[in-house]
Amino acid sequence: MDETIFGRALTELRDVAAGSLAQAETGRLIVVSNRVAPIEEGQPTAGGLAAGVLDALQTMGGLWIGWSGEISAEGSRILPEKQKGKIRLQTLDFAEADYQQYYRGFANSALWPVLHYRSALARFSRSDYAGYRRVNELFANAVADALAPQDVVWAHDYHLLGLAAALREKGITNRLGIFLHTPFPAAAVFMTIPVHADLARALCQYDLIGFQTESDRRAFEDYVLREADGHLLPGRALMAFGRVVRTGVYPIGVQTEEIREQAEPPADCPQMARLHRSIGESKLIISVDRLDYSKGLNERFLAYERFLEQNESRRGSVTFLQIAPPSRSDVETYREIRLELEREAGRINGRFAELDWTPLRYLNKGFARQMLMPMYARADIGLVTPMRDGMNLVAKEFVAAQNPIDPGVLVLSQFAGAACELKAALLVNPHDPDEIAAALERALSMPLSERRERHAEMMAVLRRNSLTVWRDRFLGDLKGRA
Incomplete structure (x- = not known):
């Protein structure tokens, strides 16, 4: 030089x-x-x-x-x-x-x-x-x-x-x-x-x-x-x-204290009352993503199907809620993603649903943060598996929204930027449906002491990097x- x-x-x-x-x-x-x-x-x-x-x-x-x-x-x-x-x-x-x-x-x-x-x-x-x-x-x-x-x-x-x-x-x-x-x-x-x-x-x-x-x-x-x-x-x-x-x-x-406050809905919140009634005692898996090919939505649906195949005893007692607001709906690629996900959701539900149980709820709409944070808090698993993501704040918001006394488990793609910080999550390869299916079963079976320990470790990181x-x-x- x-x-x-x-x-x-x-x-x-x-x-x-x-x-x-x-x-x-x-x-x-x-x-x-x-x-x-x-x-x-x-x-x-x-x-x-x-x-x-x-x-x-x-x-x-x-x-x-x-x-x-x-x-x-x-x-x-x-x-x-x-x-x-x-x-x-x-x-x-x-x-x-x-x-x-x-x-x-x-x-x-x-x-x-x-x-x-x-x-x-x-x-x-x-x-x-x-x-x-x-x-x-x-x-x-x-x-x-x-x-x-x-x-x-x-x-x-x-x-x-x-x-x-x-x-x-x-x-x-x-x-x-x-x-x-x-x-x-x-x-x-x-x-x-x-x-x-x-x-x-x-x-x-x-x-x-x-x-x-x-x-x-x-x-x-x-x-x-x-x-x-x-x-x-x-x-x-x-x-x-x-x-x-x-x-x-x-x-x-994210602002952890603000999210935790938002995660406690008013006692008379009609939307959360409807969710509680419809889910009942079932374990809830939640994912929230823009409708985008980088988010690994189709691969995630296939992994959930693999989970249901491999864990027959979980059928009827687990519900997967995928919220996917429309994104760039005037671009042909994104219209194709939406149609493919609708087909896959229908196929999986047609294969496994019962009169009183819908295994996969796919909502192609957005929700205000005041509604999302209580949904995160209610969920037992946050499933965040993008194929590649700069950070992914959904992962951090899910952790921050959890009740530290009885927290849920984060299943996170190793290719999300958040994986560099949230090492106490269950890290998975989003290209491997068997690995994701195994992580879901591990999360559902995880003892309370381990869930608390993992959550506390991740919360310390979130507070440090607010x-x-x-x-x-x-x-x-x-x-x-x-």
Whole structure:
């Protein structure tokens, strides 16, 4: 490596550590994500990301920029801001072509499958990639219009890999960070995207890239070192494409105490009363997933069928509840997944059901968190078996919702990011139906003392790596506290 470049890189690292905190300390937080959460009172937020970002914005003050969810006949445009307290919300409408090429096209038909190790499902076109870059430029315009010199920008996920590059082209020198909620694949898999080099170059325009797990971070580092002529610097920073970029591991968490409170429904909750009546004394296995091929839903149904085949004595006394809200229903692949799951659920129920027992309940609908948390608490097993997942907060929410006096058991895919932390779960290979079936029987037979011990171990991890810790660690590093 050229000594002049290396010296310049070390100088930049020292400047980051010594000077950027003073610059960013008084600035606002600018959050950019594909979608935004509502900031009006009385409207629920969806999931941990929304809760963590809103809390940060309420504390620090700042702006959240994202797509409105609307397609505009007038073309893509930046809408007027809304404000509630310290939080400002800036949304964008998309033109039909931008939605098709950026969202349905490159983001979800090319990037998403490859990031989840499903390259065979990826569909790439140059026009879609042009649309992806165009929308990243649109987001950059919104950020640049609002940005003050001391503000820091926190982008989220695979939709915005090109945001920093678009901002740098405008001369923006602010601290820019991105957190990837998805996995990052091995270099050979990432390289199946024809524009992988462009994407890596764009990613390195950020100052900090956050990953869910160490294996994700290592995969990115390996790509940069082997395929982009990058160099490793002190502090696990990288010198690549003429810039210094830091990487870090920030496993996203949950707010355990809040979830446990939500898990105790009001005594007069009609939905939970109906669930209790219909389940009776049966053991309850629960899974909650978006309708997506990365979640391993079909494989999970087959594993449950194998469990029923192998454990005849359990028939009639166990119910599997699969909740799978629709996802990207305008994409053909997702419509096919829904039809296949409906067929499989009908086939399994037709094979095993009795007059007074339905073994598999498949609900293609969503539930508010206020309903899901009590369902988790009622369940004896949380079955979370994605083929690949960045983290999977369902696993963490299930654990947090459990009654510590009589907790249920988590059966978790070894390929979910959560498996790196929740080692006291029953870890399984989602490709192996026999292993999952055996884990279900083990969970149902597990003595109370072991269930309590495993639950306590996982709760200690969740409290140590909470949603607040995730947020504060990332922002602290972005501002130069690393």
